[in-house]
Amino acid sequence: MKKNFMQIGIVLLLLLIAFFINPKELYYSFKTEEEIEIIRGIVEEKYKVKDIRHIGGNNFLVETNSDSLLIQSKKEGRASSYEIYVYD
Helix, strand or coil, X not given: XXXXXXXXXXXXXXXXXXXXXXXXXXXXXXXXXXXXXXXXXXXXXCCCEEEEEEEECCEXXXXXXXXXXXXEEEEECCEEEEEEEEEC
């Protein structure tokens, strides 16, 4: 009986920890950081990058010395493509 209460307590504790940590949010945050580094590598070939912000979905706003760029990433299977627009 005591063993069952202990197992239930451990499961509840793990669920409570998972609720507060939110692993899905951590995963998306990690993936966004990877995307930002890829975008930085692409854009720095032509521009000096000041700031890159994730503005939602697969859209990123890149601030450079001369322009603001809107970059949309598109996933096709394992490959990714990036469309770059000048943002006013």
